Amino acid sequence: xxxxxxxxxxxxxxxxxxxxxxxxxxxxxxxxxxxxxxxxxxxxxxxxxxxxxxxxxxxxxxxxxxxxxxxxxxxxxxxxxxxxxxxxxxxxxxxxxxxxxxxxxxxxxxxxxxxxxxxxxxxxxxxxxxxxxxxxxxxxxxxxxxxxxxxxxxxxxxxxxxxxxxxxxxxxxxxxxxxxxxxxxxxxxxxxxxxxxxxxxxxxxxxxxxxxxxxxxxxxxxxxxxxxxxxxxxxxxxxxxxxxxxxxxxxxxxxxxxxxxxxxxxxxxxxxxxxxxxxxxxxxxxxxxxxxxxxxxxxxxxxxxxxxxxxxxxxxxxxxxxxxxxxxxxxxxx
Numbered sequence: 001x002x003x004x005x006x007x008x009x010x011x012x013x014x015x016x017x018x019x020x021x022x023x024x025x026x027x028x029x030x031x032x033x034x035x036x037x038x039x040x041x042x043x044x045x046x047x048x049x050x051x052x053x054x055x056x057x058x059x060x061x062x063x064x065x066x067x068x069x070x071x072x073x074x075x076x077x078x079x080x081x082x083x084x085x086x087x088x089x090x091x092x093x094x095x096x097x098x099x100x101x102x103x104x105x106x107x108x109x110x111x112x113x114x115x116x117x118x119x120x121x122x123x124x125x126x127x128x129x130x131x132x133x134x135x136x137x138x139x140x141x142x143x144x145x146x147x148x149x150x151x152x153x154x155x156x157x158x159x160x161x162x163x164x165x166x167x168x169x170x171x172x173x174x175x176x177x178x179x180x181x182x183x184x185x186x187x188x189x190x191x192x193x194x195x196x197x198x199x200x201x202x203x204x205x206x207x208x209x210x211x212x213x214x215x216x217x218x219x220x221x222x223x224x225x226x227x228x229x230x231x232x233x234x235x236x237x238x239x240x241x242x243x244x245x246x247x248x249x250x251x252x253x254x255x256x257x258x259x260x261x262x263x264x265x266x267x268x269x270x271x272x273x274x275x276x277x278x279x280x281x282x283x284x285x286x287x288x289x290x291x292x293x294x295x296x297x298x299x300x301x302x303x304x305x306x307x308x309x310x311x312x313x314x315x316x317x318x319x320x321x322x323x324x325x326x327x328x329x330x331x332x333x334x
Contacts, residue, residue: 001060002032003328021148048070081122084128094176122143128263175215195294199214235290247259
């Protein structure tokens, strides 16, 4: 079986998704290739024609729903992945006028064409599936939900040699409004002394943070398990997620999570057992739950252990590969 993933590189969860999937498939003896493409492909459809000869050498093509139909090869199954819905009204609250024109003027039609052309469409959470089906109706038959996987050999509990005093919070992700960057600042201001937040991001901050916040850019991915291990918990006030890799990674590292009660996040965090789900933008609620976990003896460890067990049961990359192999066999069988 030969599978190719033509992917426009975005330095986001999309890249993580395809690299993990390809690596897991290769371990099973599948010829899986990630074909990285530049942003030029997003706006220059004629470039896709040059790829068709290469794509025709594979048994299955799998690509994002935003542009999947452009990679359709006659006689070859097409699988598309719906990572998160940029057409969602919640997401659109945080977009500019040019972005809205791009999303509704171009991507909406591309999503429809990709769903119509696909032999199977994968949503990475139930929330993502519901969001797409509310906006792009009529495609229930070939849409399935499959959670992404986490490499549990990499993301696992790491005991720090000398735990630092106080409460050490961690945030991993882009410093964007959608991810709740403004909420991070407000929560840390409320928490004050004794609480520290480290933000791991690819972006330089565009706003001023309180003195108890440190922003680290370009941290090697190999260091992430260590950073999760040294944290007391993950703080993740995102306003919309297709899945939530940072949350799943923190769970796999045995850490509690305090996150927003929206989109896919309630599918990952079980309220009161692996952490807490706060109302979107409720800075008081976030601060209260963080203090409660930190100040309750044994609770960080109990919640972390619960999350670790769930991550091993639900988000193991080996489970992910099993599900995808069954799907590929099904589409190849017609």
